[in-house]
Amino acid sequence: MTIRNLNALFKPRSVAVIGASRRPGSVGAVLARNLFRGGFDGPIMPVNPKHDAIEGVLCYPDIDALPMTPDLAVICTPPDTVAGIVEALARRGTRGVVVITAGFGEGGDEAGEQRRQAVLDAARPQLTRIIGPNCLGILVPRIGLNASFSHLAPPRGRLAFVTQSGAIVTSVLDWAKRRGIGFSHMISLGDMADVDFGDTIDYLANDPDTRAILLYVEAITDARKFMSAARAAARMKPVIVVKSGRHAASAQAAASHTGALAGSDAVYDTAFRRAGMLRVDTLGELFAAVETLASTEPPAGDRLTILTNGGGIGVLATDALVGQGGHLAELDDDITTALDEVLPATWSKGNPVDIIGDAPGKRYADALAVLADNAETDAILVLNCPTAVADSMDAAEAVIAEHQRWQASGSGQRPVMLTSWVGEHTAQDARRRFAEAGIPSYTTPEAAVRAFMHMVAYRRSQEQLLETPPSVPELFQPDHDRAKRLIDRAVDEDRAILSEPEAKSLLAAYGIDVVPTEVAATPAAAGEAAERLGLPAAIKILSADITHKSDVGGVVLDLETAEGVRSAAEAMQRRVAKTYPDADLQGFSVQPMVKRAGAWELIAGFTEDAQFGPVVLFGQGGTAVEVIRDQSLALPPLNLKLAKDMVSRTRIYRQLQGYRDRPAADLEAIALTLTRIAQIAADLPRIKELDINPLLASAGGTIALDARIRVGEAGDGAGRLAIRPYPRELETRVRADDGSDYLLRPILPEDEPALHRAFSHLTPEQIRLRFFAPMKQLSHMAAARFTQIDYDREMALIITDPDRVPGEAELYGAVHIHADPDGEQAEYSIVVRHELTRQGLGRILMEHVIDYARQRGIGAITGEVLRENQPMLALCRQLGFSERTDPDDRDIIEVQLPLNDAG
Structure with a gap:
């Protein structure tokens, strides 16, 4: 429900x-x-x-x-x-x-x-x-x-x-009453x-009396319902959340570095970010963020100009800004010269713009008039501390008047304005006046900066919701059968951990480069394997009972000879026998040393969270990974854009871009590896943890040097993912009436460029019949909303080229259905490129989307068709739709196809 x-x-x-x-x-x-x-x-x-x-x-x-x-x-x-x-x-x-x-x-x-x-x-x-x-x-x-x-x-x-x-x-009511909220x-x-969070978010998203949704979350019950509801709501109005329980009292034991690093609160943070919600730390920040978003549009960027009558509070604001990742706006020569003309000679000559403690209201207004024209600033924070030689209320009224002048002028994009009048007695009236004027005001400079950065984060999350990912570099089909055989063998042998060679073979089945690896049962066999694979070599202990091999001296690198490999293996046996006498030692994994100059050791993998299912992890790798704790998380499925965002949220990202004589790593190859790890998580429900550490990355690409995979019960399959993955099972080859072959598949975010190209092939008459109004072009927002869909609630099937990657392949026709949250009915829309009409593509699309809707248990498909669109009405009659005239517009025919025989 x-x-x-x-x-x-x-x-x-x-x-x-x-x-x-x-x-x-x-x-x-x-x-x-x-x-x-x-x-x-x-x-x-x-x-x-x-x-x-x-x-x-x-x-x-x-x-x-x-x-x-x-x-x-x-x-x-x-x-x-x-x-x-x-x-x-x-x-x-x-x-x-x-x-x-x-x-x-x-x-x-x-x-x-x-x-x-x-x-x-x-x-x-x-x-x-x-x-x-x-x-x-x-x-x-x-x-x-x-x-x-x-x-x-x-x-x-x-x-x-x-x-x-x-x-x-009751606490919020008490807090809000004093503030008149x-x-x-x-x-x-x-x-x-x-009734849970997903239900209420769905309801409130469509409530015209609700402008913003505020959540206080302790735990989520149905993760997929929550994510679908939150992603839909966040595109319509701000959704701001406080999550309690940020610090776990204990860490869950895990069989991999990935499992140990992916704490539950970090997963919640990841989910909120993916949904486009704004997370804040306290109830006070929650309402401060709402006040800011209610008063003004989010700033275009994170460049802040600070205007103050006190150097100390300007420094406090600057420290808060830099500490939260924001930037001071640059003041170019023209702006500095213009400020020189209206400010005393003793002003600070930079940002923060300190206009001195005796600043009257006019000085504030004059400075703001100049700073408003600075193209390098996204917002202005106006600060005031009380002094005996200037009237704080006079300054407040001058700021309000200048802000009103900005609004009345309507000339270009003005920066966002925020204020902080410091103090209690003398500042209360000023804050009241700012509230009346619709200007956000805060009790401290730090609170104002925090609100500014919340707006920045919110703007970024909204942009990311609609950003078009790049095309994938090539068509790729994983060897799913090979991967499944490896897992089935381990399950049949009652093993929870795949051997390292098995794990690497599974990664290779999904197109992830791995170092060649052989299993040797004895030290002598290890030496022979090293000679076959190539020297120098590395050997590692092979035992399901030993989670981290380096902890027991179970890894030896740079062995130059076969005899050295054999001796190292014998010594390893003795150490393990002494340290873990009960461990089941299966032998040794042997691989050639991989040396890439300037390469970085990374970690990538996924673990399974109790609420949100599989969670992908990326960060700096190596033996000290739990100590360094440089990682970011993401919910699968991933495209290249989401994967690159994930990489950018780590500290090592700056290093990966290269510095001095060290060339940049292949960031595209890293992102592609993460998308394939996410695909493994979606495709293979028996895998509970996957750990690649280290994943070696350099200008030449990536290669997995070590891998660990834990398996278990399959559970709910794809249903365990918080976001429904791309339904590959809907892909099928179709043939038009003229004999041409096409691929029918669900739409992908990467298809947006193809959608724009397809729109350009529509005639004005087709556009009018499809959109009920003339349109010269399809906006990015409209195209993004059509291509970046939640497969759990809507579906868009397209007809495209069978052998070209999404984004480069052409789009010849599309049908889209959007179901209500209860699945009672779904409204359809359809379009086929003008030159391909009368080839049966519309009928193919409709038949497939009807079959899909019936399988999903949707009650009925409905649509609106202009009365003059006789070809569409004829097709609907062939497919069994009923018709009735729209009582409010006789030019529109409402069509409906009941699907009550589903199931």
Whole structure:
């Protein structure tokens, strides 16, 4: 389930309170009081057999006695009674329930878990939706709904706040009331037995009264639903999140470096970034970020100009900026000269622009007028500290007037403005005036800089959501059967760890370069293998019982002779026998030494997270990898753009770009290796951890020197990934009516250039019939949204060249369906290049997308067709669509194909 019946929770027309009470201080009494006094314009029906009336309203003894079926019921009765109440409500037709009561399995209590399941079983037949149990309730100020036991009611606003913690709701309400912040919704999810973050994000993303979504997250339940909802919502409005539990009390034991390095909080951070959400550290930062985003558009970059009347606070702001990765804007000669003309000779002559402590309002305004024209600045932070020789309020009014002049002039792109009037008594009125003028204001310079960098991060995340990845360098088909045989052999032999040669063979099956490796059962055989492979050689101990070979002296490098290899192997045997006498020693892996001048040792691999499934890791490698801890994470699947972003987030990235006489590493080869590791994660669900350390990278490419792979149960296959991977199984060859062969496949982000080329081949008439309006070109945003799709919610099938890589291959036709979050119906759109019409490509596309929708369990396919588009209407009739005229526009025919026979 997703948003089905959520209107009963957030837009009810009637409410029942089960367990309402008159007992002072009880939850039932507070709930009833809040509901009756919240201003809700609809029937509120208290239910309690012990009372005749509550808050002056007739009280009913039980649900059957209610005069009408409530849309929403709020339950605060003992836990053993809740399942029966939910069953009775569902039977009457109630579709929204909030369970305030605790005692449903918190802390792993078995009896509570049974109660929880009983409640879900009672709700399921009628699709009654449940918030909670163990929650504070919900508040929807726009309709006067306060179905909570909160001590305060917020004013109406356009922020939605969703949290698992009821205590956080009351704290936020208290904090926000003093600042006059209003909300569209406040939702306490509690234990999330049914309605969870994914559901509420989906609902709020499409709510016109919600401008931004704020989340306080303790844990995610359904990762794929969460990621799909968050990625969709973040393209429409800001989604800002605080995640508690940043520092884990203990680290989970892992069989690889990758598993040890990928901590759960880092995975959450990765998920939030991939979804385009902005993560902040505290509730204060959460609302500061909202205030900033509400007041102004995000800046184009991270270049900040600081205007101040005090050198000290300017330095503090600069330190905060540099420490968070921002940059001071450059002041060119023209700007400096212009400032010389309006400022005292003693001004700082640089950024920060210190205009001296006696600065009156006019000096602020004059400086801002000059700095606004600086093309090198993305934002201006205006600072003021109180002095005895200048009026802070005068300065504030001058800044406001200058800002208003910027807005009125409408001349070009102006930088973003932020302010910080330092202090309490003298600064309060100024901050109030800034708030009235819509200018973000902060109590400290550091807080202002942090808000600026949050805006920068948000802008970058939005750009990354829509950035077109480069084409892949070549068509690539992994040897999936070979990889599966290697895994099956290990499973059949009851081994959790693939041998190093097996691991390298699997990597090679996916196009990852590996050093040739042989297994030798004895020291003598190791010497012989070294001669075959080439000297100098390296040998490593081969044992599933030894995780890190170097810890036991199980790696020896640069052996020049076969005799040296044999002697080293014998010594290795003795060390292992002494250190790990119970270890099962299978022999030795032997490989030639690979020496590449100027190469870097990297680590790459993936591990499986409990919430988000496979997580790819990249960073600086070598034996000290856990000490260095230079790594970045990403959720598969990956394209080249995402992989390059991943590399850029590590400290070693700057080195990989080359320095002095050391040439740059082949960054494209590194990124390609990461995409193939991600593909292994998506394709082979039995692999739980994969570790390449070191992955040697140089100007000549990459090569895996050592690899370790742990296998286990297959689990949910592709369903274990938080983001549904590219559905390769939908690829098929098709033939047009003229005999031409094409490839039909799902669209990829790399196809955007081909989409633009295809659009240029459409006639004006085709564009009008398809888009219902004339268009000269397809915008990047529109094309990105069509090509960068969430395969879990929508599908676009294209007809393209069979033997060319995405991006270079032409796009001849496309069909797209977008399902609602519940899969009840999906709307289609289709287009075929003009020169290929009447070749049957439209029919091929429609037949395949209908088959896909039926397999996915979608209830119906719908569409809108202009009445004059007779070829499309004829095709719809052939395929079994029904028709009806749009009641609001007789030129539009609504078509629908029920798919109820699915499954």
